Amino acid sequence: MLLIAGTVPVNNMPLTTGEVEADGEFLIINGRRIPCAQGTGAMVSAALATTKYLGLEPPQVLLSGDTGKGKGSRDIYEYLIKNVGELSPAVLALHYCLPDMALTGRLCEAVAKCEKRPVMIADAGSMYAAKAAGMAPEFDIFTPDASEIAFLADPDATHPAYIARHLFDTDAADIPQLILSAYKLKGAARLLLVKGVTDYVVRDGDITETIIEPNVPVLEAIGGTGDTITGMVAAFACAELEPHEAAIIAARANRMAGNYAEPTPATRVSDIIRQLPTVYRDHLCQWSGVCYIEGGRP
């Protein structure tokens, strides 16, 4: 089971868990409508598009309303700390949350006690907290962008707003150096997918793959296009692909979906996600070596 946990920008939405389904521009969970927009909504939508195409069960989600005060974030972590053993997800993907180092440490302790340890993925605020708490090596996959890899490479920063200027100024060509620093300082998960002009897939400090095509620069401006990558990585990892392969396919699919959407900087992320079934139909067989007929029959 894939379990995605994160906050959504819905005031007063209590902690909610269940199976998710798509309804046009929205996600539906227990009768609640969540916008498919930047953040956890985009991540879940991309994961759902992927599991649907592969014929897998949809992601289970653990969502809570939080517009910045942190209560919804803390509810998510407390619930996971208490229940992760019983939930026993195959993949646990943590997303937009107020970074809380102590709660992250307690969650890692709870995960370590699980009978079967889930594949642990973190992005966004959950990734910030994991790095700041010194727990990054406990995670299997991080999906940082260029500024976030600088944060992971800064030994002192507890948030990307406090990274050293020389790291923020780093040229795209120097990303491999930041990657090396992040591993050296134990600021990285076992596998990194660094999103940018060039996407880097890194396993235990070694850059094993770079993805540069198709190049769609405006994707950087579109809120949620990094979240979609994380959602796809999580879904492919749940389909029992190796994290390394899941990351490569997700990076390729995201670029291709962007290319298919012919975006401008004003494009919505939902327009990109809508392309995923076509992208998979056209390319997944070639990329993965595992070929599916849409609907799930191999």
Added chain:
Amino acid sequence: MPLLKKRKPSSEGGGLVLFMDVGDAMRAEKVLKVAGYSVKLVAPPPELRRGCDLAVAINLVEQPGIERALREKETPYVQIAPLKPGTSALLEIVKKTDFGDWTMVKAGNMKLTFEKSSGVIVNTSGGGCPDIPYLHAELVGKRLDQALRTRDTGFTLCALMLDRALEESLNFWQGDI
């Protein structure tokens, strides 16, 4: 569907509010607790000591919301500082990318893109704090000079970086028109 009982959150968060006198520190702790923040009184390390021997430990990510709460209750403080020695100052620099009819401005981990001709915000991206998706929905479609400042409406360092991007975007756009 509420799923759990309320539990006191942690205050281990990498930041300190520093004060000139003990009374201000104690008042600030009370103000912040009432506002819903998880904080506690601690002794600051010698290198961060500014006036008194008491500081309030905070989650540094919540800096903008905490500053606003203290301002609103007229509670004086000297500064908010990262607890970890060696931490750099808040990022001040921004980067600009030209996308033809649009400009993207990047501050830290946050990016804001506006249409050059109209000044309308067409997208925001980046970040990872829970106020960012909310602020994205609030900003997109607004003209730069009519958008609410995210330093006033957000609560986190991501919101503060987004505000820097918004401010610089406004400067660029008003310089161009």
